Amino acid sequence: MSHSFSSYLTTSPVRWSRLKGAVVALAAASVLSGCGAVNNMIYKTTGDVMQGFSRDHTVPYLMASNDLAMGCSMSEATAPLLMSFGRVTTEPDQLAVMLYLSAGGCAEEQAREFELDALAAMNAMNANAAEDAMIRQKRAYVLASERYFKGWQHHEAHYGEAGTGECPDFSNDLDEFMYLAGLLSGLQALNAQIQSTSSIGVPANIGSVVARASGCLENDKWWGAPMALRATVWAMIPGAEPEGEDAFERLNMADEQGEAAGVRLPHVFHAIAASNKGDQALLKDVIREHAESLEQTPANPDWRFVDAMATNMIVALSDRLWVEHTGHRTPLGQLGTFWDDPREEVETMNLDDLL
Template sequence: MTYLRIAKKTGLVLASTLLLAACSKDQLVGNGLRAYTIEHALPVILKTDDVTMICHANDGFTPIVKAFTKFNVETDMMLAFGLAGSSICTENQAIEKELWSSLSEKQGWTDIAIDARIAQQLLNKDAARKYLNAYNHTTSYFKKQYRYEFGEGTCPKFKQEVEELLFFVGSISALQAINNDVASGRLINVDMEIFPKVAHAMDCLDNQKWWGFPESLRAALTIILPESPEAETKAWQALQENANRGLQHGMRIGYATYAAIASIKGRDDHLRMALKGFETANNDKINRDYLLLDTIAEKQVRHLANRFWMRLEGRRAPTEGYSQFLDEKRQPDKSLDGMLDDI
């Protein structure tokens, strides 16, 4: 019996040694970094409104994360979040070049307009590449963890809420990749079949929990590729309803989606309504747990407003009141009633 006990203990020690040897120090560090990032850093990041800081942090952090892939550390989730975050500033730079190009063209500065347009296309190419990689890491994660092909088959049974957030961010990244690629003149040539796949994948997210975004995305697909005028009309209504649903939970992402689709379709009437809905929302009721996502949506809406104002007025939108258009009849301010009676 004594020999048997010694043999068992020796076997356990040997097994433990082999197990520890299999997990290199690099893998242990990588797994620790992953756990810290997802469990502690991410919730704090989501509560910030400093988009530029998040962009630059991801620019530096993402290559470090990628280095741990060769040590069998699960990096797809962190890389998807990191690349999506890094893409935002690149996209912002592209839109600034677009505005400069439009303004230069209006002023008759042809060479400057052409130069700015080329710079805009190249920046959109970079943004599309990053967004596409974020989407690819998202699909890779769910394929490895759940054997789920994005937009096909049975939905994965999420074990953590952060996986739902990844699903959400990855889906947005796919749409942004398409949008930026089109703006670049198709320099990346992103597969347009991604859009219907992502729309189908929205069945896996709870519409109420995720601020009406899943139904908004399905409605967007119907509007872009309508089966009939009636279907398109209902889809516009669905966009409006889900934008309002998001507001009830303190998120304006639905109005950003509404504005983006209206801009793509050239529907100025809907674009005006979307901009008004976004700007008039009560800032005090914004969901502070996801402030970063709302701030990103706010920047995207301002970009759309800038384009609209540049087209109508020849300059970007004002700092405030960007949904109050100069060609609309203004209602008199009731607070001024009677002020001149005694003069």
């Protein structure tokens, strides 16, 4: 027996209740799906704005600062937030280069502190404390290498495969600096992996790739750092130095450019090459040169952060030498001096003649 739709509803209150529930559910689903689309649009817009603001304003502001600890805290705290916007908009690959380079530096700073603890413990003949500190040092280097390598991977994702002979079309100076930062991140990833005595998958040829890719940057414009980077790779990798080139001669030239520009990053490369060579006398000379330059030339106001970073690493190398030989770090205000420097004779007056 057939019934009309209205009579069906009238004669079946239970069915009417169920139908109302279905209508409400459909309406709610429609509203919620609309809210989801609106939310996604808001998230995408927010992500785009945050990426653009961080790239155009936060990074330049940070580069003009010399507070390394603040920069370290910022990168570790904000990296998860800023990188999460890659879930709703384009992946922030370029910004990630700076975030992971800085965060890797935080972990490497911890590793250097643990190394000093180990050296001090060995100086005090405390074998257990020394071994424990060395274990912590290697763990910190693993973390540093992982972070640096993430920065390198994002660099490759944004700029394309490095070292292929094709250079990216840079849009402005900040774009070029980000490219340089990515090269530093790649080289540091390999160095930290070696220091950790572990393997996290950083390619062994990354140094050569970085050296080739550095040719995409103007040496004069970037404080001699691109040439210093190449020369360091030449000095560290057997057979990498081109015929007719002298890595340490190039490093000397880069030092002068960095000093004149007030961005002494080449000193770091020179010191690393000297340390890797086992030439302590040369390492001391580079540290002395850096200390003298700090007194003579102020930091470039646009790149104070990079110059401060270079000084921080030079101080770390100086501290290592001091702790190895004396058990304590470089005395405050005495960067560029060493425990075995000849003592200046102080002229004294014989007070007996005045009595």
